[in-house]
Amino acid sequence: MTRSLKLSLIFALAAGLAVAGCARKGNDNLVNTNPTDKSKTGADATPTPVTNDPNSPTTSTEKAGDGKLYTYQDVRFAYDDASLDAEAKTVLKDIGDHLVTSAKSRVIIEGHCDERGSVEYNQALGERRANSVKEYLTSYGVTDDSRMRTISYGNQRPIDPGHDETAWAKNRRAHFVVPNP
Amino acid sequence: MISNSLTRITVVIMVVAAAAALILRASVPRKAEARSTEVRIGLKRGLKRDPIPLRLDDWTSAGDMAGAASATTTGKPVLENDLTISGLFGVTTGSSVSDSTAVAGLSGYELAVEVHATGRDEDLNVRVYSLPGRSVVWQKTYRATDTILRRVVHEISDDVVFQLAGETGIAQSQIAYSLELGRAREIFIADYDGFNPRQATRDRNLDFSPSLSSDGRWLVYSSLRRQTYAIVLQDISTGRERVLFEGPGSALSPAFSPDGESVAFATSRDGNHEIYTVKRDGTGLARLTRSEAIDVQPSWSPDGRQIAFCSDRTGTAGIYVMGSDGTDTRRISRDRNRCEAPSWSPKGVLLAYMARVSGTYDTRIADVATGNDYNLTQGNGSDESPHWAANGRHLVVVAHRGGETGLFILNSESGETFHLPIRGNVETPTWYR
Structure with missing residues (x-):
């Protein structure tokens, strides 16, 4: 592993943790982090997950x-x-902007529920x-259907x-997962 | 061990006249015609029955004393539990009432079991006496070993229920359910009293909603595997499986038709969840519902001609009934509470479902024909996913009561509850036979 790759991974993890920290404090503002190290990837590279569950x-x-x-x-x-309420749409507009710009990004949209009610x-x-999230993003301009997969876990994966x-x-959510390439 | 949540009714309050009538009835051996226990529901809850006084003697032993003692220790609590859960008897226990002065104040029946052990074999000599005369009204000998003792005792219980109450018992029935194991869920099948669980799936997926065919040969369930939902059929005796239906879209809540030839389930292959049927060989996929809403959880009427299901077509989940060809849909639940998970009673008259009332779920019983209903449980925890036993009296539910969570048996007439000794996060129970 090269020194620069090591550094970039450390940076990426630190950024991911910082973002997670913000989210836990209830800060719903979106964070776009811009690491300066571009030595590994070019614009054609397939996006890779840095933090998922x-x-x-x-x-x-x-x-x-x-x-x-x-x-x-x-x-x-x-x-x-x-x-989708106004807050949800604010979140989705940012995600929509990203997906429109980053044409190779793909996501799995997980639907989740709180524990109440039948399985x-x-x-x-x-x-x-x-599906509600996917439809919004489609109408926002993410037109390639194959880039967004949906799956429901019902009330089986509370956070x-x-x-x-x-x-x-917290458990009533749509959660995005970046698939491994 | 299973606990009876209500105080046991004692012999003292038994009506002698009722007991005498029962003695007359029981003296004639019965044919296999189960008495219908369902009544149409008026404005109040269902039947209250007078329990048949039943004195369960301590088991006695003969022959190989060690073997007999073991069977006696194990067997009697199983029998007492079965007869108590049946809801038909006022069960009391104690030593034999062979002394005539001890019998004087008693009515109803006395059930005596003598264990005669020879090597590994155990003969269980069962006698039922009428009281207070103490004449034998029924007797039978059962052959058992330690390994099959529980099964044989369940058979004894069902025979006693049949002889004394004229009903088909549930003590030999099974309950299938989904149990959380780590991040996965697997299907298990246990004896109805929660003992002897067998793991039916080992695929480490999220397996839900088991349904067994009426002949007990086939298991069908919903499985979330590698981010795709499937309806999976298993030959229970061999464990061999085949996929009956697979996404796109999810595939949920399969239910065997009464004849075991078809499976009704819900899938979102058309964009939102609709009820479909498919033949057991995987052919003949047919769509039954056409709404913009969620339609899930089909439950067949016992004659196979109608299907109850849950739909949120008016904005909130409610209970509906349609013909099994998808025609003549009508609403059963009357209020705007969230109602889910209907189960059609084996005698065809009633539906049980879960109804959200003041933040928790009650078990509600509704008359299919009139829509009249009552809440069997009210605010004493939360009851989910009810499913009827074959006798049309008992239900199994997933319940959360005072810190206890798990599978409970409910008596739909008396309201009695019994907590089954199954540990872990259990969902979607179904009762089989």
Whole structure:
């Protein structure tokens, strides 16, 4: 492993952790980190995940083709609802801008629910949430359908194991995962 | 061990006249016609029955004393538990009431089991006496060994239920469920009392919603594997599997038709979840619902002509019934509470489903014909995913009650609950036979 690659990985991990730290404090502002080291990748390279689960459960960071890091934030939902409120759209516009710019980036959109209700209804509701996000991004200009896959985990993958509204609000989410190339 | 949440009704309050009538009935051996226990629901909850007084004697032993003692220790609690869960008896226990003065105050029946052990074999001599006369009204000898003892005791319980109450018992039935193992879920099948669990899948995927064919040969379940949902059919005796349906879109909540030839399930292959059926050989995929909403959790009527399901077509999840060809859809749940997971009773009259009331889920029982309903459980925790036993009286649910979570059996008539000794995060139970 070259010294410069090592440095870039350390930098990427540090950036990912910093972003995760912000998210945990409830800072929903989007963070675009711009590492200066572009020695490894060119604009044609396939984006690679830097952080996916489990260290940063509410974000995923990828190293895009131009070497920049981009962090996908979770999209939150109201109870028993798959519609996108203003805050969700703010998050999705940023993700949409990134996906339009970074044409090689691909994502898996996971739909999740809080623990309340039956397994199967929540599996369906989680899929509706993931589809809702995908449809928004499609209409935003991410036209290549194959770049966005959806999957529902229903209420089976909570990020907060609590049984109160604070936990439920975190668990009702669409979560982005950067697939391995 | 299973605990009875209600105080046991004692012999003291039993009505002698009722017992006498039962003695007359029981003296004639019954044919296999199970009495219907379902009534249409008026404005109040279902039947309350007078329990049949049943004195369960301590088991006695003969022959190889060590072997007999072991069977006695193991067997009697199993039998007591079975007869208590049945909800048909007021069970009391104690030593034999062979002394005539001890019998004087008792009514109903006395059940005595004598274990005669020879080597590994155990003969269980079962006698039922009517009280207070103490004449033998029924007796039978069962052959057992330690390894099959629980099964044989369940058979004894079902025979006693049949002889004394004229009903087909549930003590030999099975419950299938999804159990969390690490990051995965696997399908298990256990005896109805939660003992003897067998792991049916070992694929480390997220396996949910088991349904067994009525002949017990086939298991079908929903599996999330490598980010694709599939409906998987398993031959239970060999473990061999085949995929009946696979995405695009998710594939959820399969349910065997009563004849075992078809499977109803929900898939989002058309963009949102619709109810489909597919033949057991994987052919004949047919779409039944056409709505913009979520349609999931099909449950067949016992004659196979109708299907109940959950849909949020009015904005909130509710319970609906349609013909098994997808026609004549009508709504069953009446209020705007979130209602999910319908289960059609084996006698065809009732639906059980989960209804969200004041933030938790109650088990609700509804008359399919009239829509009249009542909440079987009310605010005492949260009950989810009810599924009927073959007797149309008991339900299995996933429940959260006072810090306890797991599978519970509910008696839909008395409201009694029994916590099954299955540890772990359990979901989507179904009762088989």
